[in-house]
Amino acid sequence: MSERFREGDRVRTSAVDPDHHTRLPGYARGRVGVVIGDDGVHPLADLRARGIERPQPVYLVRFTARELFGQGDHTVTLSLWEEYLSDE
């Protein structure tokens, strides 16, 4: 499966709060992070919860605390499906 993003890319997460199951936590919505690696190819959790298997690349994306919470000097890394991300 071809991957849309590569290590070092800056990406923005979706700002949408969907009314279905998702694995994009609220605190990381609409935020800019950096891809630090790939996390394999897995069925999109949002669809899998409804019985639809649609695998797509998952990325490790690192965010600064300042970007997520407006303060702090730590980082938070999440695994995010390609569909959650867009170019920044």
Added chain:
Amino acid sequence: MSDDHDDSPIAARVRELEAILEEKGLLDATELDRALEAFAHKATPANGFRVVARSWVDEEFKARLLENANEALPAVGLSMGGGLQVQRLRVVENTEKVHNVVVCTLCSCYPIALLGPSPTWYKSPAYRSKVVSHPREVLAQFGLELPADTEIRVWDANAESRYMVLPRRPGGTEQLSEEELATKVTRNGLIGTAAV
């Protein structure tokens, strides 16, 4: 709707399916419990302690573990395939300048095979919400005061990967055997809420 994935439709479907299979006599509930108990019996933090101790004495093992933990585990007789599916394990190393801590903000995802059942606090909304925004304060509550210049990396196990922290080897342990080193490690050390 990302607050909880224990309550996903698939979890409800599994519960319903299990009930129907039992009702029709196709599934023996005691057999299922026995299989779960067998898994739980093997799933203990002692496994994680062994992985850490081996990493402290064997640089080559450590390098493999950090590069691809799933491929490294068989060298110590372990795997991430004890449950229903093989899970990807990522081991993150603490150094003089970096401290790692693990959370699952969506529910309580956790490498049970290596760490045993997760502690209650790991599943608490207080830990899950606060460690991502204020890790330094949360770690201090656990009695872990980190130097101001230590970089804290929080890992949210929000998707398919599971995480284990590789703590730093304590000073003054040069003479200890691998087995003795394993006794120095704690479960909280593997989550990142303790130094070792």
